[in-house]
Amino acid sequence: MGNSLQANLRDKVRVFANQQVWLEANAVAQLHTTAQLPHMHAAVGLPDLHAGRGYPIGAAFFSIGHFYPALVGGDIGCGMALWRTDLKAHKTSPAKLEKRLGSQEGPLPEALLHEAQAQASWRAVQALADAGALPSTTAMLEGSLGTIGGGNHFAELLACDRLYPDPANGDEGSADGAPALALDPRGVYLLVHSGSRGLGGAILREHVQAHGHAGLRAGSAAAQDYLRQHDAALAYAQLNRACIAQRFLRALRAEGELLLDVSHNHVHAACIDGLPGYLHRKGATPADAGPVVIPGSRGDYSYVVQPVAGRHEALDSLAHGAGRKWARSDCAGRLARFHADDLRKTRLGSAVVCSDKELLFEEAPQAYKEVDAVVASLVEAGLIRLLARLRPLLTYKKGAAPCC
C-alpha cells in the first residue's frame, strides 16, 4: 500500500504467459517499445500477445496525463458478445445450422435496421454524425450496421461442452459478487466478434492526420474531441454486435438472450493503484466487467471465465482470444497442402462458412495459438476461474467481396 505503481508492479513491463505459450520475440519487443512512450507507466502482455503494426496486440497499457489514440488503433470498440439461444444442441447439427442460416452478407434487413434505429445508442451516434462530429455519415453507419466485417471477426454458434464446478459451492453469484451466468448445458450459444467497422478506422485516420502518433494531453480540446468520437465508436460497435446477433437469430428462427458484451479495444480513464490515468486495451479483455469469453480459434474451444476479484496486476485485463501464431501473409504457403474445402470443417466437427478463400487460410486454426495454454496461463496467474467450455458448431466468416 502506498507504494508507487511501478514499485508494486516491480517492473514497468510484465508478461503473463506460461512455458506452453508461444511468444514471438517481435511481439515482446513491441511491448517494450510501446512501454517506452512518454507518460507510459505500465505495460502488460497477455498470453495471446502477438505482433501488430507497430503496437502489439494482446496487451494493456497504463499512462498518466496523456493517452494514445494511435495505440487503440482502428477497430475502436471491437469486442465479444455472447447470446444464449433457445436452440438445443442435441436437436441441431452444423449442417442444419448452416442450411438455416443461409447467406448473411450485405446490409441489415430493413425491419432489423428500424429496430436498431429505435435504440438510444443509435440516436446518440446519429446525432453526432448529423452534427458533423464524426468522420462517417449516417448513411455509411446504416450501411455497415449488422455486418461482421473481415479479418478475425466472426459469428459462431457453439454448444456447451463442459461446465466447471463453482468452488463457492454453487450458490448464486461468485466470490466478487458478480451475478452467475445462467448457462444451460444443453443450450446453443451465439458468439459475435465484431467492431465499429469503417467508423473506428475513419476516426483513427483523421486523428493521425492531425496529431500523428503522439499522445494527447488529458483534458485538452483534442483529447475531448477524440474521446467523444471513441465513445460513439464503442456504442456503434456494441449495437453492431447486437444487430448481427438479431439477424442470425432471425435466420435460425430462434430467440436469444444477451449474456455479455465486452469490448477489448479502447482507452478509458482509470485508477490503477490509486493513480488516475488512462488504461489502453489493445486486444485485451476487461477483467472488471463480469464474466467474459476467451475464444479459441474456429477449430478450438472457447472459454467462459470469471475474472478473480481484486487481482489488478495485469491492469485489469485478460487475453482476448488465442492470439495469432502465424502472420496472415505466411498462411497460404504454410497451409499449401490443404484444399479450401479441408478448411471448411474442423477437428471438433464444426463447419466453417467463408466464401473468401484468402480469409479461409488466414484464419485457419493452425495460424492461432492453443487456447488451452492461453487460458491455463491466466488460471495459473490467479486471474480467472473457468465457468464453461464451449465447442464450436458453426463459424460464419465474411463472404467474398462482391465482384464485378
Add this chain to the structure above:
DNA sequence: ATGTTC
C-alpha cells in the same frame, strides 16, 4: 481492423 489498396 478497413464502404481497404499499389
